[in-house]
Amino acid sequence: MSNPYRDEFPPVTRIPARGRGRDEILTMMRELRDREEARWSDGFASGSVYHGDPDHVAFLSEVYTLHSQTNPLHADLWPSITKFDGEIVRMTAAMLNGGDEVVGTVSSGGTESILLAMKAYRDRGHQNGIERPAMIVADTAHAAFDKAAQYFGIDKITVPHAADGRADAAATAAAITPSTVVIVGSAPNFPNGLIDPIEELAALAADRGIGMHVDACLGGFVLPWAEKLGYAVPPFDFRVAGVTSMSADTHKYGYAAKGTSVVLYRGNELRHLQYYTTASWSGGLYYSPTFAGSRPGALIAQCWAAMVAMGEDGYLDAVRRIVETATAVKAAVRAIPGLDVIGDPLFDVAFRSDEVNIWGVLDEMSKRGWSLNGLQHPAAMHLCVTLRHTRPGVIDRFAADLAACVEYVREHPDAGHDMAPVYGMAQMTELTDAVEQGIAEYVDKLYEV
Numbered sequence: 001m002s003n004p005y006r007d008e009f010p011p012v013t014r015i016p017a018r019g020r021g022r023d024e025i026l027t028m029m030r031e032l033r034d035r036e037e038a039r040w041s042d043g044f045a046s047g048s049v050y051h052g053d054p055d056h057v058a059f060l061s062e063v064y065t066l067h068s069q070t071n072p073l074h075a076d077l078w079p080s081i082t083k084f085d086g087e088i089v090r091m092t093a094a095m096l097n098g099g100d101e102v103v104g105t106v107s108s109g110g111t112e113s114i115l116l117a118m119k120a121y122r123d124r125g126h127q128n129g130i131e132r133p134a135m136i137v138a139d140t141a142h143a144a145f146d147k148a149a150q151y152f153g154i155d156k157i158t159v160p161h162a163a164d165g166r167a168d169a170a171a172t173a174a175a176i177t178p179s180t181v182v183i184v185g186s187a188p189n190f191p192n193g194l195i196d197p198i199e200e201l202a203a204l205a206a207d208r209g210i211g212m213h214v215d216a217c218l219g220g221f222v223l224p225w226a227e228k229l230g231y232a233v234p235p236f237d238f239r240v241a242g243v244t245s246m247s248a249d250t251h252k253y254g255y256a257a258k259g260t261s262v263v264l265y266r267g268n269e270l271r272h273l274q275y276y277t278t279a280s281w282s283g284g285l286y287y288s289p290t291f292a293g294s295r296p297g298a299l300i301a302q303c304w305a306a307m308v309a310m311g312e313d314g315y316l317d318a319v320r321r322i323v324e325t326a327t328a329v330k331a332a333v334r335a336i337p338g339l340d341v342i343g344d345p346l347f348d349v350a351f352r353s354d355e356v357n358i359w360g361v362l363d364e365m366s367k368r369g370w371s372l373n374g375l376q377h378p379a380a381m382h383l384c385v386t387l388r389h390t391r392p393g394v395i396d397r398f399a400a401d402l403a404a405c406v407e408y409v410r411e412h413p414d415a416g417h418d419m420a421p422v423y424g425m426a427q428m429t430e431l432t433d434a435v436e437q438g439i440a441e442y443v444d445k446l447y448e449v
C-alpha cells in the first residue's frame with residue numbers, strides 16, 4: 001500500500017534548492033489525479049465521495065479559489081466567513097428541526113464534531129463534581145467516541161447492540177451510573193446503517209437530566225429529506241425532547257468538499273464548554289470556537305455554497321435517487337444465496353453470511369476494483385450508497401461482481417490470503433489483538449516516502 005509511485009515519481013525529501021516550475025507541478029498533480037479518479041468516480045467505493053459530479057466539483061473549487069486566503073481566526077478581516085459559518089449552523093439546525101435555542105459551530109469533520117461535544121459533556125460533568133465522567137455508547141457507535149474517551153479521560157461504557165442491530169435501550173438503562181454524563185445514539189450508525197431507538201435513549205437521558213448526543217454525521221443530510229419523501233424515518237432529531245446535541249456532516253451527504261461538519265447543541269451552555277477563550281495570554285485576547293486555531297475559511301465558504309446551491313429540491317432529488325439505488329442494492333444482495341442483509345437500512349447496506357467467509361468475499365471484491373468496508377461483530381461488509389452509485393450500470397456491475405465473488409469464495413475457502421493485512425486473510429472473522437498491535441506500523445508504512 002505504501003507509496004506506489006516511488007519509482008515513477010522519485011520522492012521529494014528535501015525542499016528543492018531551486019523551485020520547480022508551476023507547469024511541471026501541475027502536470028504531475030493532474031497525472032496523479034487522473035489515475036486515481038476513475039475508481040471513486042465510477043462508483044467503486046463505499047461512501048468516500050458523496051456527490052462528485054464534475055460540474056459540482058468545479059463549482060466548489062471555484063468558490064474555494066475565491067476564498068483561499070481566508071481564516072476565520074481573523075474575524076475582523078473576513079467577516080464574510082463568519083457570516084457563512086453562522087448561516088451553515090442555522091440552516092443545519094432548521095433542517096434538523098431545532099428552534100432558536102439550538103446553536104452550534106462548523107468543525108472540520110464528523111470526528112471533530114463528536115470530540116467537541118464529548119469534551120463539552122465531560123466539562124459539564126466536572127462542573128457537577130463528577131471526577132471521572134462516563135459516556136454510554138453502543139458497540140456500533142463510531143470509533144470517534146472511543147477517540148474522545150481516550151483523548152479527554154472519559155470512561156466509555158460500551159453496550160452490545162440488540163439482536164435487531166440497533167442500540168439496546170434496556171441494556172443502556174442498566175449501564176447508567178451517577179458518573180454518566182451522556183448517552184450516544186446514531187442515526188444511522190456506520191457499520192450496519194441502522195437508526196438507533198433515539199426516542200427511548202433520549203427518554204432515559206431526560207429522565208436522569210444527562211446529555212443525549214445523536215450522531216447524525218452520516219444521516220443528518222439524508223433522513224430529513226427521506227422523511228419528506230415519505231420513507232419511514234423514526235424520530236431522531238431535535239423534535240425528540242431529550243436530545244441535547246447532534247453532529248451532522250456537511251462533507252458527506254451535505255455535498256461539500258472534505259473538511260466540514262456541524263455540531264449542534266440545545267442551548268448555549270454546552271457550546272460555551274467547547275469554546276477555548278483566554279484573556280491572559282501575552283499574545284493578547286484569544287478565542288477559538290473549535291479545536292483548530294487558524295482554519296480554512298475557503299472550506300466554510302464552499303460548504304455554504306454547496307448547501308445553498310443544492311437547495312431543498314436538490315437534496316430531495318439526491319435522496320430519492322440514493323434510497324432507490326439502495327433498494328436495488330438490498331434486492332441484489334438478497335438474491336445471492338448465502339448472503340443476508342442486516343436489518344432494513346435506508347442507504348448504508350451491510351450484509352453477512354452463514355455460508356461463506358464474508359471477508360474473503362470482501363477481498364475478492366477488492367481484486368475487482370471495489371473499495372468496500374469490512375465490519376466485525378458480526379463479520380460483515382457494507383456498501384454505503386452515494387450519488388456515485390446512482391449512475392446507470394453501477395449496481396448491475398456490483399451485483400454481478402458480488403455474485404461471482406461469493407461463488408469463488410464458496411469454491412476457494414482460502415481466498416483472500418494475499419490481501420491487505422488489516423482486513424485480510426479469509427480465515428479471520430474478527431480483528432485480533434495481533435492486528436491491533438500491528439496497526440501503528442501499518443500506518444507508518446503508509447506514509448513512508
Ligand SMILES: Cc1ncc(COP(=O)(O)O)c(C=O)c1O
Binds near residue numbers: 142186
Ligand atoms: C456515523 C458516523 N459518525 C462519525 C463519522 C466520522 O466522520 P469523519 O470521518 O468525517 O470524521 C462517520 C464517518 O463515516 C460516521 O459514519
